[in-house]
Amino acid sequence: MGDVQVRKDLAAVSDKGKPKVGYKVKDLINELETYLGCNKMEDVVLVGAGKLGKVLLNYKGFEEYGINIAAAFDINDSVISDTNIPKPIYHLSKLTDLCSETKIHMGILTVPVENAQSACDYMIQCGIRAIMNFTPTPLKVPGNVLIQNVNIAASLALLSKQLSEQTYNMM
Structure with missing residues (x-):
């Protein structure tokens, strides 16, 4: 440039x-x-507070980029009652209320593959218009909804391929 x-x-x-x-x-x-937009905090919700969801809830690096996970949602009562998490975890049925009260329009999806599309559909129904998708499921969404897919396995496979090519070229 x-x-x-x-x-x-x-x-x-x-x-x-x-x-x-x-x-x-x-x-x-x-x-x-x-x-x-780094000077103002953008609240987001997280749907799926299992292992990956909890890791994201504990991650402090989002704040550096103006992102705050305001709350998490799940359907598993044992996950909802976990008090070792710094953010509140509510039953998924409360997502509609929080989104309408706080005008949150962005969410993170970390549910099991078999629940990904239905959870995505519910998030959209609740007013979410941008979703960071950590599931390996390609989601079908309306044209006005933004999706950012994060596939850790695919990224690691690509890195592994690049490493093997680099090693091969060094021989």
Whole structure:
């Protein structure tokens, strides 16, 4: 990318740059974070508070990106009563109330494969319009719903393939 393109892109985010001087780094970082939404917390819900769901509930790195898991939902009573989790876990039937009261529109899906589509459909019915899908199930959603699929197994397989190619090329 050329310097002209970088200046044009930065100008779309910030008008504080000075010709032949540039930007004050601290101000530019603040404006970029504001533009990307990192300065305000976006609440999300998590559906499926099993093993992976609990790991995500305990992960502190989301805050760095302006993401807060406000609550988790599950249908398993033993998971719901777990008090070792820093976020509340409610029965899935309470998702509608929380989403309508708080205007949360983004969710994380970590349910078993056989429940993925029905849980996704319910999330959409409750007002969720963007879903990060940790299940290996391709979800069918309306055109106005965003899906981000995260397939850890596929990512590891790709990494393994790249490693084997790198090792082969080093011989």
